[in-house]
Amino acid sequence: MRSLSSKLxxxxxxxxxxxxxxxxxxxxxFVNAQFTVFVxxxxxxxxxxxxxxxxxxxxxxxxxxxxxxxxxxxxxPPDAPPDSDPRRGDVITIxxxxxxxxxxxxxxxxxYEVGDSVPxxxxxxxxxxxxxxxxxGVVITPSDATIRxxxxxxxxxxxxxxxxxxxxxxxxxxxxxxxxLGGLLARLxxxxxxxxxxxxxxxxxxxxxxxxxxxxxxxxxxLATQFRSEE
Numbered sequence: 128m129r130s131l132s133s134k135l136x137x138x139x140x141x142x143x144x145x146x147x148x149x150x151x152x153x154x155x156x157f158v159n160a161q162f163t164v165f166v167x168x169x170x171x172x173x174x175x176x177x178x179x180x181x182x183x184x185x186x187x188x189x190x191x192x193x194x195x196x197x198x199x200x201x202x203x204p205p206d207a208p209p210d211s212d213p214r215r216g217d218v219i220t221i222x223x224x225x226x227x228x229x230x231x232x233x234x235x236x237x238x239y240e241v242g243d244s245v246p247x248x249x250x251x252x253x254x255x256x257x258x259x260x261x262x263x264g265v266v267i268t269p270s271d272a273t274i275r276x277x278x279x280x281x282x283x284x285x286x287x288x289x290x291x292x293x294x295x296x297x298x299x300x301x302x303x304x305x306x307x308l309g310g311l312l313a314r315l316x317x318x319x320x321x322x323x324x325x326x327x328x329x330x331x332x333x334x335x336x337x338x339x340x341x342x343x344x345x346x347x348x349x350l351a352t353q354f355r356s357e358e
């Protein structure tokens with residue numbers, strides 16, 4: 128690739144594509160992180176609804192809720208979702224921990240066993256379940272490592288797929304614009320150099336009357352001015 132124009136176009140293209148790829152990566156990570164937060168919040172709300180339903184249907188008590196959860200899990204078909212509500216299609220794939228109003232674990236997860244006392248800091252950062260003004264329990268969301276990739280429903284996956292497609296189209300459009308603008312800018316930059324090259328060749332051939340036009344005041348314009356003063 129000996130042409131300066133080609134080198135300039137390639138430089139513009141590489142720069143634009145690098146920016147587009149980096150922007151796409153950051154946008155994809157941001158969207159994925161926000162979707163993760165959305166899914167976690169959605170599943171936590173469904174979990175709270177399940178606990179509240181149990182509380183109201185069992186004489187305003189959470190006693191035995193863990194056994195009830197386990198029994199429901201044992202009764203599901205092997206190919207059923209981890210925990211779903213047929214009315215809404217919600218699916219729980221996150222192992223939330225439920226602590227009672229006394230801070231004792233009622234529903235365990237990988238961090239706590241039944242009967243453990245949840246630390247005050249974890250209780251303060253958890254989500255309280257209230258009935259009226261009474262706190263009946265606290266939901267403890269597992270650590271980020273546990274919920275890094277919660278299962279999404281088909282609509283959410285379709286949205287992320289469409290986002291990826293849009294980012295790919297944007298990157299391709301950026302490449303096309305970079306080629307177009309790069310070609311125009313390269314032509315503007317190299318045109319004075321081509322004129323100087325032509326003038327040099329004519330002077331070498333004995334045409335001492337050839338003049339070089341000065342169209343700018345930048346470095347190329349100064350070079351053309353210097354060349355004219357030496358003709």
